[in-house]
Amino acid sequence: MLRIISTGKGGVGKTTTISTLATMMAREGKKVLVFDTDPSMNLAMTLGLPYLEVPTITENKGRINEELDEAEDAAGICRDILEKYSRVNRDGIRVIVMGAIPDEGNGCLCSAISIVKIVLGYVSSDGCPERYDVAFVDSQAGPEILGRGLAKDFDCNLVLTEPTPKSAEVSRQVAVLARNLGIAKSLLVINKSESEEDRARISSLVGIPVEDSLRVRFDRSVMEADRNDVCLLDAFPGCDAVKDIREIKKRIEG
Ligand SMILES: Nc1ncnc2c1ncn2[C@@H]1O[C@H](COP(=O)(O)OP(=O)(O)OP(=O)(O)O)[C@@H](O)[C@H]1O
Numbered sequence: 004m005l006r007i008i009s010t011g012k013g014g015v016g017k018t019t020t021i022s023t024l025a026t027m028m029a030r031e032g033k034k035v036l037v038f039d040t041d042p043s044m045n046l047a048m049t050l051g052l053p054y055l056e057v058p059t060i061t062e063n064k065g066r067i068n069e070e071l072d073e074a075e076d077a078a079g080i081c082r083d084i085l086e087k088y089s090r091v092n093r094d095g096i097r098v099i100v101m102g103a104i105p106d107e108g109n110g111c112l113c114s115a116i117s118i119v120k121i122v123l124g125y126v127s128s129d130g131c132p133e134r135y136d137v138a139f140v141d142s143q144a145g146p147e148i149l150g151r152g153l154a155k156d157f158d159c160n161l162v163l164t165e166p167t168p169k170s171a172e173v174s175r176q177v178a179v180l181a182r183n184l185g186i187a188k189s190l191l192v193i194n195k196s197e198s199e200e201d202r203a204r205i206s207s208l209v210g211i212p213v214e215d216s217l218r219v220r221f222d223r224s225v226m227e228a229d230r231n232d233v234c235l236l237d238a239f240p241g242c243d244a245v246k247d248i249r250e251i252k253k254r255i256e257g
């Protein structure tokens with residue numbers, strides 16, 4: 004199973020890219036699992052699920068942790084978590100939402116993230132009867148998610164950035180953490196790019212070789228799809244951004 008995480012500063016296009024890649028792969032017949040670990044969750048919404056109806060791990064983390072503590076067989080609990088706390092969208096993508104900050108004064112997400120880690124370990128293991136081809140993790144803005152070790156040994160870190168030095172600086176920090184975590188590959192995605200020249204300039208700021216960087220062009224269709232809350236692939240299948248995200252998919256699969 005291929006494991007891919009999206010990282011980068013706020014608003015750089017992590018959710019757009021992950022949801023479009025997941026949909027492309029699912030429509031080709033791949034079995035796709037996605038985890039939304041961003042407390043400002045909107046991946047489920049982007050994937051067309053009535054997101055308020057998707058149960059989250061944080062709402063139920065007390066019960067899940069008790070079950071995990073008592074269980075002799077963590078695999079059984081993981082099967083249960085996948086069953087109870089996920090939803091499948093119309094393209095067959097199974098979506099797990101970690102959930103929002105639990106409540107004021109108790110904003111710690113550590114135990115929810117450790118549950119996501121256990122489930123990810125389970126779906127990657129031979130004990131999981133469902134053979135997923137790919138698991139995506141859409142993360143919150145900033146390098147924190149990598150600091151928590153969730154993506155240890157992932158196959159690919161999609162480092163999203165806008166073509167600005169500030170955005171590139173966050174990506175540089177993310178790329179260093181990813182390397183230290185043992186993530187096999189970081190691919191730099193320079194999103195909302197309006198010039199081919201961005202590739203060389205931003206790759207050098209981030210410290211990822213230019214051959215491992217791709218551009219996604221600035222494209223109003225993405226904003227239009229967002230504004231109308233529709234799937235980008237359905238609304239604008241031939242738009243520049245979709246073409247560029249297809250190139251990312253080829254690179255990942257290659
Ligand atoms: N290639 C693009 N061209 C134009 N606008 C884009 C492009 N990609 C994304 N956007 C717009 O940028 C905004 C942020 O995108 P998105 O939600 O995917 O980012 P994000 O990194 O997941 O944000 P957050 O950190 O808040 O989770 C959205 O309004 C989206 O429509």
Ligand SMILES: [Mg+2]
Pocket residue numbers: 017018019041045141142
């Ligand atoms: Mg997002």
